[in-house]
Amino acid sequence: MDATAFILNPMARSGRARARLEALRSFAKKRLPGAAILETEAPGHAIALAREAGQGGVRRLFSVGGDGTFNEVVNGVMALPPEARPAVGLVSAGTGRDFFRHLSEKFAFPKNDAWILDAKEVPADVGRAELGDASGPVVRYYMNIADAGISGEVVRRVADSRKRLGSLEYLKSTLQAIWSYRAPRVKVRILDADGSPWEKDIVLLIAVAANSRYFGGGMCIAPGAEIDDGKFFFMVAERVGYFSLLRRLPSLYAKKKLKHPRIYYAEGTRMEIVSYTGDLPIGLDGEFLRAPRVSFEILPRALRILVPAR
Incomplete structure (x- = not known):
């Protein structure tokens, strides 16, 4: 598996974020052609996808959805040993967007997805x-x-x-x-x-x-x-x-x-x-x-x- 992967939630915003998800899918295929694009099929599925991505060698893992999808990705990654945990990113496309709201106060997220290409890693606490x-x-x-x-x-x-x-x-x-x-x-x-x-x-x-x-x-x-x-x-x-x-x-x-x-x-x-x-x-x-x-x-x-x- 490529070192970068995306986990997409097609039901973000009760399915109303499909245009946003398709734009991200198109961007990833053009700019990161080797990246894996994984789609959730049910609540909780992102946990398994994230865990399997880390086990497969992914080092940069982006959650595409809302706070709930990102929470599942974090739980999947935290199930891994520390040395096997990929860095995680949030491409916000959900309803509440509360964690992204705080992130965007600390870091300048552009309106497009180009930041993904050279994203930097910063340490973060976990509850x-x-x-x-x-x-x-x-x-x-x-x-x-x-x-x-x-x-x-x-x-x-x-x-x-x-x-x-x-x-x-x-x-x-x-x-x-x-x-x-x-x-x-x-x-x-x-x-x-x-x-x-x-x-x-x-x-x-x-x-x-x-x-x-x-x-x-x-x-x-x-x-x-x-x-x-x-x-x-x-x-x-x-x-x-x-x-x-x-x-x-x-x-x-x-x-x-x-x-x-x-x-x-x-x-x-x-x-x-x-x-x-x-x-x-x-x-x-x-x-x-x-x-x-x-x-x-x-x-x-x-x-x-x-x-x-x-």
Whole structure:
């Protein structure tokens, strides 16, 4: 297999990104004729494709789709030994585009795909999530944001809606979730940046372990997050009133921290959430999961990502 490969998701933006995908396919055939072009056939397929590409000797692997496709590619690559992991790049063609939004603030992505030809590698941290239930632990990796609470309910609603409205679908689902969400009682434990523990029993609105800044189609939930600083940006919010939360929602689009006595921010390397009242709704880069216990741990510089060289 050639040293470069592309994994395309034909269902990006519910199939409405086909023109973008075909343009990328045409570009790759003309400018990188030896590159493999691999197409996903079902949810989860990109994990296997990415793992097999790395095993086959691919050294530059581009995900063509949205945050969900990129998350699957990262999970496939992280299943490999460190020395076998290809560098990964994101050619954004999806709905939320939240991880790409942060990347494009750090690096100047051109409107065309020519940057792919001489893309440079930069180190990046990876989040490791471990979900526990009666059947045993499940491990998943993520590059952007992991969360538990109301945001997990938003992810579920967006997935059920088939993402017809793009970023507006996230906002609509957020407003619906604010009205219907039933907050669970949990214990939150955090290991902060200097190694000190923080622990609190709360009625949970949301807990976020952010490697990057944005989720929900443009909400800046973690304005201080960086993908290469070896730590998470944490945000934990206890249950607050419906109208109090609505009043503060615009701050997320203005890239400001939410100000409320029941909302906490910190930086650190690990978060654990244990529910006293059953499964938690959990979101991992837009994937909806459920578990009564979850932990998030930062893996410093575990991957190399591909970005424009200039």
